Amino acid sequence: MKWVRFRTCRTLPEAHLVNTELMRAGIPTEVRGESRLPLAGEIPFVDARVEVWVTEEHVLSAAALLAEVEAACAGPARTCPHCREENPPAFELCWQCGRDL
Secondary structure (H helix, E strand, O other), rough: EEEEEEEEEOOHHHEEEEEEEHHHHHOEEEEHHHHHHEEEEOOOOHHHHHHEEEHHHHHHHHHHHHHHHHHHHHOOOOOOOOOEEEEEEOOOOOOOOEEOO
16 A cells, blocks of 8 residues: 655644544545654754645545535634524534534
C-alpha cells in the first residue's frame, strides 16, 4: 500500500479534524509530523507543519469528501428556531440550547 501526503495543516487540531472526517468515511489515514510541531521557530515553520496522509487509491475520494465538508461549512449562519441564537452553517444542533436546527 503506497501512502501519499494529502493535506498539510498548520495546527494539530486541524489535522485531527481532517483525519477524523476521512476515517469516518472508511478512508485509511495517518497523521504525521506531530512531534515536529513544538519545534516551530527552532526549525522553519513550513517544516513544523502536521501532515495527513492517505493511501494512493483513496486520494480522489478523500478530496471529494473534504470538498463536501468544506462546502457545508460555507454559507450564512443559521438561526435556531427555538432560542434565536446564531449558529455556524455546519452545525446540526444549536450550540446554545442543544436542539435541532
